[in-house]
Amino acid sequence: MADKIATRAAYGETLVEVGAENPNLVVMDADLSGSTMTKKFGQTYTDRFFNMGIAEQNLYAVAAGIALSGKTVCASTFAMFAAGRAFEIIRNSIGYTGANVKICATHAGITVGEDGASHQTFEDIALMRTIPGMTVVNPCDGVSAKKLLKKVIDFEGPAYVRLGRAAVPVFYGEDAEFTIGKANVLREGGDVAIIATGIMVAEAMEAAETLAADGIEARVIDMHTIKPLDEEIIVKASNEIGKIVTAEEHSVIGGLGGAVAEVLCQKAPCKVAMVGQKDTFGESGKPDQLKEKYGMTAADIVKAVKSL
């Protein structure tokens, strides 16, 4: 594998890049600009950056007001306090109004690590995808984060972008192409389809190599957009292969697994196994230890494939 970079770091770089050519871009934070990586934008474009202090509800309502006045707003804090604490503000002031706010939430999932359960969000995808009109994007590496963020900033309307704390391997090439709502097939195979999102895409690729050694060829799909969901690619996998494993760093309740199952049970039922956080809270530990303990590694995907 090549270099490692956290998707939040890619976010910070993207903001500075886009900010240079788009004077309409406003960035906001809630006292976490050093962690969410919005700080560089704030230092570069001082008149277009607003720190709202430790007040996430206000962050998103004020973001709505700025966006409804004609700006594009990227507003960041940790996923727990964005999707969690500010849910109803996001639902009513951003979702219901269609405000052009990009909720760029970092430190999602178990890989927050040592901070422990209070900061480990497993509910954000489930919450955000229930809001009508909300686009939900979950990039898997630095390249996809940059490319998807640029597309998200380009369209008019609300979006939730899930970003991680930990550095993850970059495996997309700089020439890779991304379309919101269209998943990428990273590996072809006819024995099982692994539909993964976020940092679990890398785990899925590793699992596919392990499975190949056992003579099982896996199709690996990077479902970088959870909403609008690429139903076509899911139905196709079901019809052609008939066995699907989903993999996410999120609760299996209501997340990617739930979203895929909703499509399959209505359009093309097949056997499904879900890898992700089970119905439980996390704890403090190193990201790799936690991924292992809570069942979100390549080995867990291999196990799930073999269970089908």
Add this chain to the structure above:
Amino acid sequence: METKQYEDLARKVRTDIIRMVHSAGSGHPGGSLSAAEIVTALYFKEMNIDPENPKMENRDKFVLSKGHAAPVQYAVLAERGYFPVEDTLTLRKLGSKFQGHPNMHKVPGIEMSTGSLGQGISVCVGMAIANKMDKNPGRIYTLLGDGELQEGLVWEAAMAAGHYGLDNLVAIIDNNGLQIDGKNDDVMTVRPIDEKFKAFGWNVVEIDGHNFEEIFDAFDQARACKGKPTAILAHTHKGRGVSFMEDNAGWHGKAPSDEQTEQALEELGGEL
């Protein structure tokens, strides 16, 4: 216009509110009636707006943070010429643009969809920041209930408005002292309201919210104040203008019967 003409308008707005809520069979007459003068003053004198061109550039904006008082905003917008008064009688009915709480995409003149308390003032902080960025002279006005001040978000917004010195923002508090479950003082004390806003860095003006001259004077004071947002603490009576609704928390959120509507309109000098 003479003060008497504004008073006649407020009386007409009150009859519109009663007819609207009666027609809907549900809604919030109490807090709509208490704000009739304030909202009339905004749209008929204070604000730079154009009913023919609701999206006019550099216009002033009003957000009803206490969104349940939608009838008063619909009534004033209608009287101001944004749409026919009769249209508002579809309030709360299926397919109507006059939703139970205001929807910015359905009704011309509505700047923000509200209804969930505390969010209106917070969104206004964003609108005021955006106007400062753009050197847009448009001013931002919002009306809050006094019970609404129990929402923590209001104070997050107040802190931010003070911090950013948003002198283009005016928050009017409809201080009628009542909320759904009874008196503010019994449910959850919000007093002292003036000192709270002052502590967050606001200019505070206290007025009789049913007196047009005091309302206009407060808006002038807000305009003259530089470097600080202004809170206008408007003392009002819930249900104002209808004897059996006045100062009665029971009329926060229910519609009058046919007989009650007749009596209310008679008191207000209007017709069904």
